[in-house]
Amino acid sequence: MAKIQTVKFKNRPVIIGSYSIVGPKEGQGNFKNYFDYIMQDDRFGEKTYEQAEKKMIQHAIIGAIEKAHLKTSDVDLLLAGDLLNQIISSSYAARDFSCAYLGLFGACSTMAESIAVGASLVNGGLFNNVVCSTASHFSTAERQFRFPLELGNQRPPTSQWTVTGAGSCVLAQSGKGPVVTSATFGKVIDWGINDVNDMGAVMAPAAMDTMLTHFRDTKTTPDDYDLIVTGDLGKLGSEILIDLMEDQGIKLGLNYNDCGQMYFTREQSALSGGSGCGCCATVLNSFIMKKLQDGKYKKVLFMPTGALMSTTAAQQGETIPGICHAVVIERGED
Amino acid sequence: MAKIQTVKFKNRPVIIGSYSIVGPKEGQGNFKNYFDYIMQDDRFGEKTYEQAEKKMIQHAIIGAIEKAHLKTSDVDLLLAGDLLNQIISSSYAARDFSCAYLGLFGACSTMAESIAVGASLVNGGLFNNVVCSTASHFSTAERQFRFPLELGNQRPPTSQWTVTGAGSCVLAQSGKGPVVTSATFGKVIDWGINDVNDMGAVMAPAAMDTMLTHFRDTKTTPDDYDLIVTGDLGKLGSEILIDLMEDQGIKLGLNYNDCGQMYFTREQSALSGGSGCGCCATVLNSFIMKKLQDGKYKKVLFMPTGALMSTTAAQQGETIPGICHAVVIERGED
Numbered sequence: 001m002a003k004i005q006t007v008k009f010k011n012r013p014v015i016i017g018s019y020s021i022v023g024p025k026e027g028q029g030n031f032k033n034y035f036d037y038i039m040q041d042d043r044f045g046e047k048t049y050e051q052a053e054k055k056m057i058q059h060a061i062i063g064a065i066e067k068a069h070l071k072t073s074d075v076d077l078l079l080a081g082d083l084l085n086q087i088i089s090s091s092y093a094a095r096d097f098s099c100a101y102l103g104l105f106g107a108c109s110t111m112a113e114s115i116a117v118g119a120s121l122v123n124g125g126l127f128n129n130v131v132c133s134t135a136s137h138f139s140t141a142e143r144q145f146r147f148p149l150e151l152g153n154q155r156p157p158t159s160q161w162t163v164t165g166a167g168s169c170v171l172a173q174s175g176k177g178p179v180v181t182s183a184t185f186g187k188v189i190d191w192g193i194n195d196v197n198d199m200g201a202v203m204a205p206a207a208m209d210t211m212l213t214h215f216r217d218t219k220t221t222p223d224d225y226d227l228i229v230t231g232d233l234g235k236l237g238s239e240i241l242i243d244l245m246e247d248q249g250i251k252l253g254l255n256y257n258d259c260g261q262m263y264f265t266r267e268q269s270a271l272s273g274g275s276g277c278g279c280c281a282t283v284l285n286s287f288i289m290k291k292l293q294d295g296k297y298k299k300v301l302f303m304p305t306g307a308l309m310s311t312t313a314a315q316q317g318e319t320i321p322g323i324c325h326a327v328v329i330e331r332g333e334d
Numbered sequence: 335m336a337k338i339q340t341v342k343f344k345n346r347p348v349i350i351g352s353y354s355i356v357g358p359k360e361g362q363g364n365f366k367n368y369f370d371y372i373m374q375d376d377r378f379g380e381k382t383y384e385q386a387e388k389k390m391i392q393h394a395i396i397g398a399i400e401k402a403h404l405k406t407s408d409v410d411l412l413l414a415g416d417l418l419n420q421i422i423s424s425s426y427a428a429r430d431f432s433c434a435y436l437g438l439f440g441a442c443s444t445m446a447e448s449i450a451v452g453a454s455l456v457n458g459g460l461f462n463n464v465v466c467s468t469a470s471h472f473s474t475a476e477r478q479f480r481f482p483l484e485l486g487n488q489r490p491p492t493s494q495w496t497v498t499g500a501g502s503c504v505l506a507q508s509g510k511g512p513v514v515t516s517a518t519f520g521k522v523i524d525w526g527i528n529d530v531n532d533m534g535a536v537m538a539p540a541a542m543d544t545m546l547t548h549f550r551d552t553k554t555t556p557d558d559y560d561l562i563v564t565g566d567l568g569k570l571g572s573e574i575l576i577d578l579m580e581d582q583g584i585k586l587g588l589n590y591n592d593c594g595q596m597y598f599t600r601e602q603s604a605l606s607g608g609s610g611c612g613c614c615a616t617v618l619n620s621f622i623m624k625k626l627q628d629g630k631y632k633k634v635l636f637m638p639t640g641a642l643m644s645t646t647a648a649q650q651g652e653t654i655p656g657i658c659h660a661v662v663i664e665r666g667e668d
Contacts, residue, residue: 103642
């Protein structure tokens with residue numbers, strides 16, 4: 001039996017609500033007019049950055065539920081994950097929602113992982129009103145994965161800026177909104193990169209693998225999509241992906257872009273661009289959803305990548321594996 | 335619309351293979367005659383305990399695939415998770431399998447989370463040959479969550495012994511073996527416990543919540559099951575669960591037990607019993623599967639619990655939330 005990586009959702013789960021919340025820096029970036037909420041300070045009134053991250057994800061979950069014209073008591077299932085050890089932002093946020101919860105870990109690919117799993121469950125008729133959510137925070141990620149901010153370490157040009165933000169959407173069996181029509185579940189790919197400041201190079205091979213699989217399995221080409229968007233390869237990683245795909249005979253054109261690369265303005269000096277679970281999650285649940293709702297985009301290939309990095313593994317000499325999950329989101333019926 | 339927590343799998347996904355591997359101490363415990371492989375040393379020939387944990391999960395995945403009479407190339411999807419930060423044992427093990435991968439985090443509830451998600455995907459016809467796997471290691475867990483072993487800290491009577499072991503099973507759309515007939519997806523429950531050495535008390539309320547929901551949703555009582563088994567509440571936690579259920583008017587009898595409580599002999603001084611993802615995973619994929627295959631059990635309610643603990647959250651004064659997912663496994667057709 002041939003291996004399956006791509007599934008079609010015949011029943012076309014509908015994204016009936018979506019919401020994005022970001023930090024002050026993100027709120028001055030290129031998507032500033034699309035976010036639902038821009039925080040005044042990146043502690044969001046909490047004592048610690050970790051508590052702020054949890055509050056952001058809670059805020060995004062509630063926001064998406066309200067935009068879907070539902071109450072929290074209408075939600076069947078919450079699918080969430082984040083970058084922190086034991087995905088505490090998600091698990092602790094889940095305490096406040098009296099619904100079933102599945103914790104996921106796909107690093108920065110989590111927004112697609114949650115939508116792929118959620119759409120599978122909704123498509124199969126098992127659940128309705130499934131909330132998919134993720135978040136990241138610059139200050140929690142830096143201190144967990146790299147250096148405490150207080151050290152003031154200089155950042156190399158390949159490094160990316162973890163987005164402070166959370167995005168959520170609600171999937172339902174019926175309703176009005178964009179629809180999820182297929183998903184390609186990614187493999188773990190490791191080409192031997194071990195630089196924690198070069199996530200683009202870690203993740204580009206995974207993006208290539210999933211993109212090739214997706215095109216092959218769905219018999220589509222880049223021209224079939226209004227937008228093909230990776231999550232947070234950044235400036236360098238997306239160039240690598242374009243090169244890798246060209247080597248495979250597939251030319252990515254102007255309809256390809258990367259959320260991390262687009263996120264900040266030049267003046268914001270975010271080096272290679274945005275990253276983190278919150279990067280593509282806030283772009284998807286603001287800008288991309290708006291364009292789908294407005295009919296500007298008819299078919300989007302959303303493919304966030306995750307670097308499955310760990311300080312423990314790095315200290316033991318391991319390289320960093322990457323993964324990329326893809327979902328196709330199309331304009332729904334009017 | 336009423337909230338859904340319990341789903342029925344009409345197409346009855348089949349567990350066509352299962353495998354368990356444990357450490358030397360575990361191999362002297364009460365299930366010693368049921369495990370597939372007992373390691374001679376708990377580093378499994380590797381330099382670090384983390385590398386040993388990764389190797390165990392790889393070994394268990396391959397073992398389950400072989401017992402299902404499949405090749406690794408036949409597998410569509412791997413669902414795995416573990417206790418380590420960024421679930422590195424699972425993600426790094428996944429590098430060696432050229433199939434789609436979904437990382438899950440449900441702490442010690444991961445074996446049920448993976449089966450519940452896997453059975454949903456197989457039931458919906460989206461995937462076939464889905465491997466569910468998890469692992470834990472005493473020495474990696476102790477140093478990540480509590481104290482380095484070198485300190486020789488005294489352990490309080492409520493503390494449990496993280497099982498060194500990995501368990502895997504393969505779910506398929508058809509074949510011979512026990513079948514997964516329903517699942518109850520748990521909520522995150524937090525009753526305010528903050529003692530990292532008393533996981534039973536953290537998780538018992540979550541077990542009660544899922545158990546009550548399961549009995550209500552499936553219109554069953556404890557008498558409908560040959561075995562009702564929690565994951566790693568341990569001696570104390572399972573007593574708490576029995577009390578909590580009695581308060582709710584449901585008496586758990588001799589067909590209720592807990593993998594952690596059963597795992598070690600009295601002489602092994604494991605205090606309140608076994609714990610960790612590997613605890614119930616190795617019991618399910620050895621003893622319980624054997625009894626289902628032999629017809630000794632016809633219907634088992636398998637409900638591992640997870641303590642969603644984190645040192646960061648604990649240091650910031652947070653309590654520890656718990657979660658419990660339940661799956662019903664029945665004897666299949668001969």
